[in-house]
Amino acid sequence: MIKLSVFKPFDTAQHLAQTLAAKIAAQLQSAIDSRGSASLVVSGGSTPLLLFSELSRQAIDWQEVFVTLADERWVDPEHADSNERLVREHLLTNRASAAKFRGLKNSYAQVDDGVLMTEEVLSNLPRPLDVVILGMGNDGHTASLFPCSEQLALGLATPKTCLAVHPTTAPHGRLSLSLKTLLDSKQIYLHLHGEGKKAVLEQVLQSDDATEMPIRAVLNQRKTPVDVYWSQAS
Numbered sequence: 001m002i003k004l005s006v007f008k009p010f011d012t013a014q015h016l017a018q019t020l021a022a023k024i025a026a027q028l029q030s031a032i033d034s035r036g037s038a039s040l041v042v043s044g045g046s047t048p049l050l051l052f053s054e055l056s057r058q059a060i061d062w063q064e065v066f067v068t069l070a071d072e073r074w075v076d077p078e079h080a081d082s083n084e085r086l087v088r089e090h091l092l093t094n095r096a097s098a099a100k101f102r103g104l105k106n107s108y109a110q111v112d113d114g115v116l117m118t119e120e121v122l123s124n125l126p127r128p129l130d131v132v133i134l135g136m137g138n139d140g141h142t143a144s145l146f147p148c149s150e151q152l153a154l155g156l157a158t159p160k161t162c163l164a165v166h167p168t169t170a171p172h173g174r175l176s177l178s179l180k181t182l183l184d185s186k187q188i189y190l191h192l193h194g195e196g197k198k199a200v201l202e203q204v205l206q207s208d209d210a211t212e213m214p215i216r217a218v219l220n221q222r223k224t225p226v227d228v229y230w231s232q233a234s
């Protein structure tokens with residue numbers, strides 16, 4: 001039993017995706033109405049596919065929405081593991097094809113060399129970010145803030161927008177938004193699916209140690225509201 005006031009459980013992934021997509025769309029449109037543009041940060045991995053599909057059909061002024069990623073694997077955008085590929089195929093379709101996508105991967109061969117250029121690209125995003133959608137790995141990583149990586153302490157503390165990360169337990173060098181950037185947002189959603197992720201969340205809630213499970217740094221702060229959307233089955 002999850003004891004978290006912001007925990008929103010759903011019976012199906014479809015119901016979750018429909019509900020969350022409508023909520024995010026309303027938040028993005030409200031930002032557009034008040035400042036002319038909106039920013040949406042999404043995650044990669046396997047969880048967000050249905051949500052992307054529902055979001056892509058929402059009737060908002062997508063041409064005013066900047067979309068970027070919470071993290072990227074440093075592979076070509078056509079690679080099977082590319083988060084950008086996922087976003088292009090599942091989110092930037094239908095109505096959302098009008099959105100302005102700002103990818104994290106650039107032409108540098110090594111992620112460490114590409115960070116500065118990505119920082120420059122991200123500097124033009126409307127801030128604070130309007131909506132940030134995060135995932136969580138079974139090791140408690142979020143974005144690419146991995147507990148196994150030497151760069152975790154930097155990712156949790158740096159004032160910079162993003163950093164290069166080299167996980168030892170997952171493939172590819174990564175580029176991740178820093179904790180500071182993720183929290184410089186009006187709303188964060190942690191999007192989870194399945195009993196396995198619920199069990200990991202239970203473990204997350206048992207301690208404050210973000211070096212052990214980095215998602216704790218997002219959940220144990222008071223600057224930015226975080227809602228946890230979890231669905232039981234597909």
Ligand SMILES: O=C1O[C@H](COP(=O)(O)O)[C@@H](O)[C@H](O)[C@H]1O
Pocket residue numbers: 043044045046047048070071072073083134135136137138142143144
């Ligand atoms: O590697 C990554 O993993 C997390 C979680 O992915 P999931 O497959 O368990 O949904 C994801 O949020 C992140 O963006 C991705 O690069």
